[in-house]
Amino acid sequence: xxxxxxxxxxxxxxxxxxxxxxxxxxxxxxTLCAGCGHDSISGAIVRSCHxxxxxxxxxxxxxxxxxxxxxxxxxxxxxxxFNSVHGRMPSVVTGAALANRDLLYLGVSGDGDTASIGMGxxxxxxxxxxxxxxxxxNNGCYGLTKGQDSATADEGSASKKGDPSLWGxxxxxxxxxxxxxxxxxxxxxxxxxQLVPLIKAAISHRGFALLDVVSPCVxxxxxxxxxxxxxxxxxxxxxxxxxxxxxxxxxxxxxYKPGTAQEVTMHDGSSLHxxxxxxxxxxxxxxxxxxxxxxxxxxxxxxxxLIYIDEDSRDLHDLMETSQRPLNELDESDLCxxxxxLQNINASLR
Amino acid sequence: xGLDLCHTNRFAALDLSAPNNNRNSVLLRVAExxxxxxxxxxxxxxxxxxxxxxxxxxxxxxxIRLIAAQRxxxxxxxxxxxxxxPGILGRTCDRPCEPACRRVRVEEEPVAICRLKRVAADxxxxxxxxxxxxxxxxxxxxxxxxxxxxxxxxxxxxLAPLGxxxxxxxxxxxxxxxxxxxxxxxxxxxxxxxxxxxYILQRGVNATFDVEVDSLKSVLDKNYDAVFVGxxxxxxxxxxxxxxxxxxxxxxxxxxxxxxxxxxxxxSIGKRVLxxxxxxxxxxxxxxxxxxxxEDVRVVVRSPFEDMKAxxxxxxxxxxEGIPIYNNHVPxxxxxxxxxxxxxxxxxxxxxxxxxxxRSLVPTGEDLVFMEADDVLMAIGQENAFPxxxxxLGIEFDKWDMPVINEVTFQSTNEKVFFGGDAAFGPExxxxxxxxxxxxxxSIDLFCNGEDVTQRPAPGVTLSSQKMGVHEWSYDNAIxxxxxxxxxxxxxxxxxxxxxxxxxxxFDPATxxxxxxxxxxxDVQTVFEETRCIECDACVDICxxxxxxxxxxxxxxxxxxxxxxxxGNLAQDLYVSETLxxxxxxxxxxxxxxxxxxCAERCPTTAWDMQKFLYNVTQAGQPV
Numbered sequence: 001x002x003x004x005x006x007x008x009x010x011x012x013x014x015x016x017x018x019x020x021x022x023x024x025x026x027x028x029x030x031t032l033c034a035g036c037g038h039d040s041i042s043g044a045i046v047r048s049c050h051x052x053x054x055x056x057x058x059x060x061x062x063x064x065x066x067x068x069x070x071x072x073x074x075x076x077x078x079x080x081x082f083n084s085v086h087g088r089m090p091s092v093v094t095g096a097a098l099a100n101r102d103l104l105y106l107g108v109s110g111d112g113d114t115a116s117i118g119m120g121x122x123x124x125x126x127x128x129x130x131x132x133x134x135x136x137x138n139n140g141c142y143g144l145t146k147g148q149d150s151a152t153a154d155e156g157s158a159s160k161k162g163d164p165s166l167w168g169x170x171x172x173x174x175x176x177x178x179x180x181x182x183x184x185x186x187x188x189x190x191x192x193x194q195l196v197p198l199i200k201a202a203i204s205h206r207g208f209a210l211l212d213v214v215s216p217c218v219x220x221x222x223x224x225x226x227x228x229x230x231x232x233x234x235x236x237x238x239x240x241x242x243x244x245x246x247x248x249x250x251x252x253x254x255x256y257k258p259g260t261a262q263e264v265t266m267h268d269g270s271s272l273h274x275x276x277x278x279x280x281x282x283x284x285x286x287x288x289x290x291x292x293x294x295x296x297x298x299x300x301x302x303x304x305x306l307i308y309i310d311e312d313s314r315d316l317h318d319l320m321e322t323s324q325r326p327l328n329e330l331d332e333s334d335l336c337x338x339x340x341x342l343q344n345i346n347a348s349l350r
Numbered sequence: 351x352g353l354d355l356c357h358t359n360r361f362a363a364l365d366l367s368a369p370n371n372n373r374n375s376v377l378l379r380v381a382e383x384x385x386x387x388x389x390x391x392x393x394x395x396x397x398x399x400x401x402x403x404x405x406x407x408x409x410x411x412x413x414i415r416l417i418a419a420q421r422x423x424x425x426x427x428x429x430x431x432x433x434x435x436p437g438i439l440g441r442t443c444d445r446p447c448e449p450a451c452r453r454v455r456v457e458e459e460p461v462a463i464c465r466l467k468r469v470a471a472d473x474x475x476x477x478x479x480x481x482x483x484x485x486x487x488x489x490x491x492x493x494x495x496x497x498x499x500x501x502x503x504x505x506x507x508x509l510a511p512l513g514x515x516x517x518x519x520x521x522x523x524x525x526x527x528x529x530x531x532x533x534x535x536x537x538x539x540x541x542x543x544x545x546x547x548x549y550i551l552q553r554g555v556n557a558t559f560d561v562e563v564d565s566l567k568s569v570l571d572k573n574y575d576a577v578f579v580g581x582x583x584x585x586x587x588x589x590x591x592x593x594x595x596x597x598x599x600x601x602x603x604x605x606x607x608x609x610x611x612x613x614x615x616x617x618s619i620g621k622r623v624l625x626x627x628x629x630x631x632x633x634x635x636x637x638x639x640x641x642x643x644x645e646d647v648r649v650v651v652r653s654p655f656e657d658m659k660a661x662x663x664x665x666x667x668x669x670x671e672g673i674p675i676y677n678n679h680v681p682x683x684x685x686x687x688x689x690x691x692x693x694x695x696x697x698x699x700x701x702x703x704x705x706x707x708x709r710s711l712v713p714t715g716e717d718l719v720f721m722e723a724d725d726v727l728m729a730i731g732q733e734n735a736f737p738x739x740x741x742x743l744g745i746e747f748d749k750w751d752m753p754v755i756n757e758v759t760f761q762s763t764n765e766k767v768f769f770g771g772d773a774a775f776g777p778e779x780x781x782x783x784x785x786x787x788x789x790x791x792x793s794i795d796l797f798c799n800g801e802d803v804t805q806r807p808a809p810g811v812t813l814s815s816q817k818m819g820v821h822e823w824s825y826d827n828a829i830x831x832x833x834x835x836x837x838x839x840x841x842x843x844x845x846x847x848x849x850x851x852x853x854x855x856x857f858d859p860a861t862x863x864x865x866x867x868x869x870x871x872x873d874v875q876t877v878f879e880e881t882r883c884i885e886c887d888a889c890v891d892i893c894x895x896x897x898x899x900x901x902x903x904x905x906x907x908x909x910x911x912x913x914x915x916x917x918g919n920l921a922q923d924l925y926v927s928e929t930l931x932x933x934x935x936x937x938x939x940x941x942x943x944x945x946x947x948x949c950a951e952r953c954p955t956t957a958w959d960m961q962k963f964l965y966n967v968t969q970a971g972q973p974v
Contacts, residue, residue: 003821003951004828005892005894005948006828006829006894006895006944006946006948007829007831007894008456008457008829008831008894008895008942008944009456009894009895009896010895010896010897010915010942011455011456011942012915012916012918013896013915014915014916022896029892030892030952033954034888034951034952034953034954035884035886035888035952035953035954035955036888037886039887039888039891039892039952040886040887040888040890040891042891043887043890043891189886189887190885190886190887192887216886218886218954222884222954230884230885230886231884234885234931234932
């Protein structure tokens with residue numbers, strides 16, 4: 001018997017611009033249930049960070065409590081990590097981001113951690129446009145405590161041992177839009193072709209990027225009566241379109257029919273190519289995004305893909321005009337500029 | 351629930367305008383890879399690289415696990431059944447299995463398969479009660495075996511338990527053939543050889559030694575039901591260079607000289623010895639010379655060092671004993687003074703390769719090199735010789751004067767006469783001779799029963815799940831990163847002073863265990879059942895070597911380019927499933943699969959299972 005990850009890797013693994021292979025972005029072996037959607041999301045994060053050539057020490061992964069929040073152990077083993085208090089991850093990110101604006105903040109949360117105990121924190125982090133990627137591993141149940149319905153369980157959906165939910169689900173994408181989110185997308189753990197470009201786009205976005213990822217709980221909520229099962233999601237997901245993420249400095253070698261794609265230039269200079277399928281959605285218009293979500297909810301389908309993006313997003317640092325240099329790099333002479341500077345300030349106030 | 355995906359998510363968006371998805375070729379639907387037929391025993395056989403590479407197809411991982419479990423006798427018997435001479439081969443095999451070992455694709459060195467075989471042989475208990483019974487009531491069929499080397503002994507071993515009356519004839523004083531005459535005792539102790547030969551010859555076989563069969567006709571005239579020729583490649587090649595005539599007394603053919611040493615007709619050699627040739631016989635000659643009084647022993651070879659035919663470890667062993675190897679030296683003449691050999695002249699060359707990679711040795715133009723010598727051993731190759739086979743017996747000979755033999759049945763154009771070992775297709779090695787012997791025995795048995803020899807029995811194959819519980823397999827699936835262990839050697843001085851002292855000491859059981867744990871258990875197969883798969887990607891995410899991809903089917907060449915990791919080793923197959931509900935297929939590149947079982951552990955629906963694939967080449971008389 002053994003349950004350990006072998007050390008050998010594929011000898012021909014591609015290396016990224018930093019000379020790292022995907023293996024350099026892996027974490028410890030997962031202890032989640034076999035087939036858990038969260039592991040696929042972890043895999044997608046590993047792939048995205050590797051392909052974007054992000055230095056592992058420039059990433060901080062933070063989480064709350066729950067199955068989802070265990071998962072940062074299973075990816076980016078060489079990055080910073082903080083497993084915080086239930087529902088309080090946004091506060092910890094806020095503090096960390098203020099102290100060091102240079103890191104990429106990757107928040108991982110679940111539907112309980114976000115839509116129940118952490119709802120208040122979530123709403124305010126969105127509202128402040130905190131510069132972070134916020135991934136919700138959304139399985140509609142509390143897997144860690146034996147699968148009770150969570151606040152994102154759809155009305156009428158039942159888990160393996162449960163009765164149909166009496167209440168409507170909190171739609172985190174709609175909530176985030178209401179709170180002023182500048183990047184909102186939904187995806188499915190079982191569809192990496194869609195998920196990976198969305199994670200990359202979220203990483204490149206300046207401001208709060210919400211990725212609500214439906215992630216089936218194979219143990220408690222993958223039964224035919226559940227709307228968060230692999231089969232149901234596959235059958236009912238409807239994509240807004242496909243997204244190609246083109247990193248900065250990468251030549252675009254693929255060709256596409258002009259007029260079918262919309263290009264979005266991201267803050268860091270990379271670009272998104274959107275291939276729209278759903279003509280009713282204008283992903284640059286909040287009202288359109290909210291309407292489309294509502295339309296799909298009524299139709300009983302799950303809207304996935306990029307739902308809304310504000311290209312001109314101004315994040316918390318922009319709004320507060322904080323120091324361009326991270327606080328943790330400011331030394332005594334920066335922080336105590338001396339008597340002369342004090343006199344100048346005083347003079348300016350007279 | 352029927353899944354109609356046409357209207358759903360990204361598949362709807364799969365139009366030609368979507369770039370960056372490598373899907374153009376999919377849309378063309380050129381020629382998709384057919385789902386893998388794992389019912390075909392050769393599919394999984396090929397995944398067990400060591401076993402597949404072995405001419406006798408010994409189930410290597412199976413016996414390595416038994417060694418790890420300290421079940422040495424069981425491990426020995428698996429070998430004995432398959433390769434007949436585990437103790438001998440555990441010391442002398444050419445080891446085609448080791449370069450094939452999957453381990454060399456993820457790290458430097460293969461599992462020391464050959465030396466593990468020896469661990470089984472060294473530590474086994476008594477095996478006599480496990481050997482097949484020899485019926486006292488014979489079946490009435492008489493078989494003559496000419497030569498008592500590995501091929502003939504294998505035929506005897508396979509046919510004796512079936513009740514055949516077997517007569518073996520050999521020109522040496524005891525059985526073993528070239529294993530006795532050409533492999534020096536410091537590599538293969540006589541005790542080991544005698545033991546394994548006796549398991550055959552002392553069990554219902556009539557052996558006649560010290561007899562030279564000089565006419566095949568005379569054998570056929572004795573009305574044998576079948577005759578097997580396993581006479582090896584007994585003739586050493588010589589070099590007819592200027593001066594040879596006068597130097598003759600001190601110039602010897604390598605294999606003849608080795609057998610003369612083995613049979614104790616030769617007990618010494620001059621102080622300065624030149625060994626010509628770069629094969630394993632040359633290595634045996636130089637190391638034997640060193641033990642018989644040679645002080646300045648040199649190997650001189652025409653080719654570059656890397657191109658020498660000798661196994662790398664045999665070259666290492668020779669150099670370890672202080673024997674220099676001079677490469678790129680072409681022998682030109684024997685130098686004789688006062689009627690006695692004093693040395694040889696060599697021309698220095700360098701290897702040049704043309705566009706097709708064909709090598710030519712071009713003289714460098716330097717002066718001839720003179721090397722002193724009291725004796726010269728020529729080990730530049732050996733060949734077959736059949737002067738004793740009359741050419742009117744219906745046995746066709748080709749333009750190289752070799753008998754025309756069917757490569758599958760080993761039958762000659764005289765249906766009663768079968769060939770095997772070096773006698774069949776020229777010099778190879780022991781394990782190849784054993785493989786020939788098994789197949790020839792199958793043919794002889796079919797032939798004697800009036801059946802068609804071309805209807806070969808299928809291999810015996812079983813596939814059984816190794817799952818014992820959650821996270822629990824009946825094989826040790828942890829992957830050890832230990833480097834290959836080095837076999838300890840006897841002290842150099844001692845071994846050089848005693849021709850019969852074995853140089854290699856073999857692994858002790860503790861080291862044998864650690865070496866055995868390096869085996870990746872490539873016979874425990876990843877078996878995929880698509881009807882159970884929910885496409886959750888768990889296997890894809892956990893696989894440490896990125897073997898698994900779920901993607902659209904396509905033409906193999908193109909499909910290989912869009913897997914999770916490049917699948918550039920075309921010798922290794924892709925395992926492709928039937929089409930899944932999302933219209934994709936599961937593609938697994940077998941190339942660097944560690945057989946760690948994590949795909950099966952992470953699979954929530956047991957669509958993956960780890961199943962042991964045991965493949966046994968069917969031998970004579972076994973149920974088809």
